[in-house]
């Protein structure tokens with residue numbers, strides 16, 4: 001397995017879906033290739049970073065809704081015949 | 084009742100909604116509107132569309148409040164309605180020509196090796212993500228992804244849907260959804276790496292902390 005194939009199998013490897021035979025080749029390549037080890041770490045890091053950055057509980061996401069949007073929603077609701 | 088406050092009594096609030104209590108509508112919009120807007124902004128890159136979708140989502144929720152089942156939280160229910168409304172918007176609006184993702188994917192030499200030598204990140208991602216500015220950076224980079232990739236990444240890695248659900252919502256085959264997710268993650272890595280890598284000239288072993296092995 002070369003770096004190119006390893007990159008292709010990365011997602012399945014990370015999710016544990018890579019078939020055993022491919023996994024062996026994958027891991028063998030990893031032991032020999034520092035660059036692919038680094039790529040794997042960063043790939044997994046991005047998945048984690050995305051999740052952590054968009055965590056709803058995180059402080060910096062806007063909790064206050066723009067005032068004009070509040071007004072627009074409430075006005076639209078009054079006009080909505082089906083509510 | 085000017086600001087967003089946590090809702091202690093959801094059951095009471097829902098009862099008020101069902102009764103058509105005007106102040107309850109307002110409380111719901113003020114309490115959950117900001118978070119819903121954050122969600123729709125993530126899926127749609129137009130602020131106007133994101134707001135329209137939040138409005139649609141609230142109207143839809145108010146219309147269907149009788150169908151709300153008490154076994155999920157109101158916030159979860161609204162969140163799901165907003166995600167669905169945002170995806171609906173994506174499907175119906177005119178597709179903008181999309182930037183190719185190719186330049187954000189890794190390049191390989193003829194012998195199959197990576198062209199790039201990846202520089203280690205300065206610190207483990209958990210540590211980096213403790214800073215608000217890094218979280219902000221990551222959100223900005225997700226926004227930079229071409230739309231059809233960003234939506235898959237948002238649904239899978241952020242909203243936590245599985246491949247099947249994501250594929251269904253986007254009208255893709257499961258395999259296409261997987262390929263897009265993989266490319267989206269690789270592209271996000273390409274966009275983030277220059278910002279998270281340690282200094283190029285760092286002498287081996289001298290950077291304190293956060294060695295990624």
Ligand SMILES: [Zn+2]
Nearest residue numbers: 002003033036
């Ligand atoms: Zn390699």
